[in-house]
Amino acid sequence: MIRLKSILPACLLAALLNSAFGSTPTAKEQMLRTVAARVVAPGYQRLAMRCEQLVEAAQRLEERPDAIRLKQAQESWLEAAIAAQELDCFRIGPIADAGDAATFYFLPARPASIERAIADSAISSQAELKRLGAAAKGLCAMEYLLFPTESANLALLNSEATRRRHYLTLIAREAAATAASLSTAWQEPLQGSAASFINGGQESLNALVNQMAMTTGSITALRLPPLMNSALKAESGKIPGERSNHTRELLLAAARGLQRFHAEGMGNYTRRINAPLADRLTKHYESTLTSIAGLARLPADQPLDSRQAAECFEYCNALDVLFKVDLASSLGVTLTFISTDGD
């Protein structure tokens, strides 16, 4: 009886606390909900739509190959690639679980794998395409096919390139199907991937910040240095080995994607914990995007201004530090990244 007497008030207190806070989502949960609803779901919807447009353009090109349709297909590819880049910092959830990230982010193109797949006439349906590795399909392979080098000029338009054009349609369809299934997975906020993401709490936030930091890191360590080198040599903004000449637009899309996560949810949550940092991030995103947009506006064949490229690198580097140091620390990501003990 004595035990019951001591347990009862504790249970009552727990119930009171739960009723006071239980129904209201925490600020973190609210942030994750907003991010899922306002950034991730529309982002995948956009990607699915762009990929569907790419399929249509590829089909039109397959039916009647000409320069105009090739141009349309190239533009559709760019739109799809931009939509994918805007979600580059969100390779978590079903895209990671199902191993679909390579469809949109595999780099660099492996011509041998792609040519081998084209030469294999047995690969004529979606089912057979599944056997192939990431190197032979996805947006990267489509870029290889749609933007041929001068030596293989207009290969897609050659009359004997029927198989090549068909293969493009096949892999475009597969990418569209992947994008559509990802979009479906994120449309319903109360179930499936979105629900797991929202209910994941700090674990989801850790994964998100980690992914965003990986994107800022890849911008400064991998994607900007070739542009910097080109600028130092007063060369054009075309990167050796890159076929579509859209590196800078895609870089801008990746940065814009990062900013979207901040503007549409994470910013408010960050402000709650560290208001000056949230303001710094807002301002810094603007400067960084302006700086990358300045580079992206230049025609591909025009030499890059080394000072402009260096300034862009400084902005991106500072954004990387803001992410990996300030944001990760303020959102409590530091300790949870370490799998061992601390004190």
Added chain:
Amino acid sequence: MATEGDQVAESSTGVSAASLALFRILFGLVMAGGMIRFLLNGWVEELFLRPAFHFPYPGFEWVRPWPGWGMHLHVMVVAFFALAMAAGWHYRLASFLFFIGFTWLELIDQTNYLNHYYLVSLLAGWMTILPAHRLWSVDSRIKPGVRSPAIPRWPLNLLRFQFGIVYGFAGIAKLNPDWILHAQPMRIWLAARSDLPLIGPWLDQTWIAYAASWFGAVYDLTIPFFLLWHRTNPVAFCAVVFFHVLTGLLFPIGMFPWIMTIGATLFFAPSWPMDLAKRLGVRIQPTACSSPKPMTPLPPLGKAMIGAYVAAQILLPMRCLLYEGNTHWTYDGFNAAWKVMIAEKRGHVTFDCVDRLEQRHWRVDPKTLLTPRQSVMMAQDPYLIRQFARHLSEQEGGRIEVRADAFATLNGRPSQRLIDRTVDLSQPEIRDWILPLESD
């Protein structure tokens, strides 16, 4: 009515050996559990085998991980010695080998430093000397000369002092503007745990962070005294259990709550295990026929050694007063000073290497050469950054210049440069290379 333990305690033959013996058993078991956990979590791989480079302590460069399965075997053997210590089987030898084995693990890499690992080494070192095997040990069963229900008072006092020092300096370290005025880093850490069931929503509240910070400081500063006073001792022990259960649930601090809770039992009356057993109706050793031995006084050399140790334990954490600036930022005198869970520091560093002879310049991302854990730990400690810079230079025959592009943030402040980017860290003598914390 005086208890059996009280009779021993009140006699001129010392105090009951029960409390210290139980501490030995519990400490040994927790250490064995800790070592097994180390193996099961794959930390032998992560901390000792995966790193291609280790950050040795100055003067201990010779302490290296064993090759192959050696480290796994080492940890297993340390666990065995911990169990032997708990059982009191060849107690002194087992304690000594546990002390050596555990400390060896800690000396391999500075990035593995934890305050509670340091505490374990200190406690294990003392266990080799303290008579914790007089009761409830294999040694006391097979060697009648070892068995005694009483021990001198100084071993208990020494361990109480050790735990008191941990609490005391941890409390003093909390008396800083970040902790008291801004509730940092508690605000960051608690908000990160706001999705815990039931208490989670509370952790998001700013006032909770302030309350937790202030309570933590008051707790650390006062708990040794409340534990020492027999009137408040039971309540203080409950507070210890509550505090450590809570911190154990909230933060990944491993064995620390267990060690501190076990340590708090030393503040009870020395005979408390027997008194408790008697209340519960359980009959345990020592029996009435166990005769206490007369206590020989501590020799002058022993007194001097203990005095020196006590002085060192007081002075070592205070060495941070000799340095300028915020030691949480500079890491001057930070370790071995019981600055437990006091700072949320996060850094990011890349190294710029220049080979003047070959006109070469390249950038090194430490993540390509270190484990993620090492990178995180190094990036917040300027001395580790310098150590790694010197390693990079040595890799190139010592002819390259290495500068660090290092940023860090402390307790939610805006990030700023940690190290002067113009200083060549590969040089043996450098000055003013750690930049002061601007917003302090």
